[in-house]
Amino acid sequence: MANSKANLNTIRLKTPITRTDLEGIEVGTVVYLDGLIMTGREGVYQRILGDGMAPPDDLSRIANVNFHCSPAASVNDDGSFNVGAVTATASFRFAKWLPRWFEVSGCRVIIGKGGMSEAHYRDIFVPAGAVYLTTVGYGTGALLGRGIVEVEAAHWLDELGIAQAIWVLKVENFGPLLVESDLAGNSLFEQNNRAINAQIEKAYEGLKPPALSRYGETDDKTQELI
């Protein structure tokens, strides 16, 4: 980015991504991708892992980068595709599927929104040698859309619909993405949470307690909802 005053480390990675590619990459690094990536979310996980259906192709051959995304796309009358913008959907909902997904798919990179917990990184990502890249904003749909060179395939469009189908995308300079978890299982979000939590009570200073307490309420502002 021209004239950025943020001045973050920036790298480019080519798919398929190897473990060596990911070694030494720190959280907070800006990443741009080249190669093939695939979208896949609960519909795909349910069919392959939940219902035991055969994937439409050898998953490791499709792409080893799994994007938690539903594109703003449409199918033209001639069967071609029109993908305008792509952005991520919140990933923490899919954590339960990931241990087996990594096993079955050979995936090394999850791209999504919001990341997962450090416990998930430690227990699921680290053993699989995988990292999590978060989209930025989260609304950089046009920038990411511009990075899509072409749609290689769209699997299970009829069965899952546009939002949930497997979109195989050929990308170039696809980003910006931020390294949210590294191979050691550190989380950029949780590092920032810890820094913010240390001062959060200051914002509440001097406010009287609520008139009515509620079941299920937490007063611990260091908690998060995911």
Place this chain on the structure above:
Amino acid sequence: MSVITIAALDEAAFQIMCKAGIEIPEDYRQGIEAMSGEETGPLSCFVLESMLDNWTVANNDRRPMCADTGVPRYYVKVGNEAGIEGGFIALEAALRGATARATQEVPLRPNRVHPLSRHDNNNNVGINAPEIEWSFEPDADWIDITTVHKGGLFGTDYRMLFPGDGVDGIKRFFLDTMVAFGKRGLACQPAIVGIGLGGSKDTTMVLGKQAACLRTVGDRNPDLEIAALELALTELGNSIGMGAMGFAGRSMVVDTHIEVGYTHTGGMPMSVHCFCLSSRRATARLFSDGGIAYRTDPQWFTPYMRRNSIGWPTAKQISTQSG
């Protein structure tokens, strides 16, 4: 009396659907530009700079600024003297038609599904979708149609507060919502935060959403006490220590808008709504002579909308009084 034609409504509705999805409103862009200048957290700053880049690309490429193109809905303000070809039923059909057409042609993401079966018509149209909210304006023969494509999952909450909670209670609930949904940037902040205060529970939710989606950055409520609270809450939100995407920083709230409604004497219901980094809104005014004018300020909260009186003087009554 001349009427506003369905052809004009079709065209205007389609155009605002495209504009909302692609063009960031100028007031919001300027708000983010100012925040990125003041942001000291490097990660939060990077996010804001990326968003500014993204909006330029969206506009140049004519592609949606965000792929989660929200759940399209409409706000229609009908001048009391306006006539519509085919009446209100035809107008609603035109808005549903424009939604389906824009979903295919922009394209927008077909986000709308049946809540249980999850069936998707792939056109953002379905049962009770898109929502169409109505209001009226005295002494006018135009129709304003505004579309808003707001994201649906995070950054909104409701709480029944009580008079004893006072402004402290308002601040506490505001902070709770910012902190809860700000972490990891689930609210897609910095956001325009809309607050509904008073009314019945449903009114509170409706007012808060309208406050977030239908007022521009920098606009103040005409009630001075409410206007001061708007500014105080913006400052409070930006003092948490949290910025864009939940990274350390201060960019949480671009602006706060509060709308109120008279409420039960024992309660003070409140809602908080975050309109995200892709604040998608666009308005068209259809004139009785066939003209169409586009803008990004919905001008929804007119003095008539916020009236506190039983009746409303006609233009004739006002001119007689002032004469």
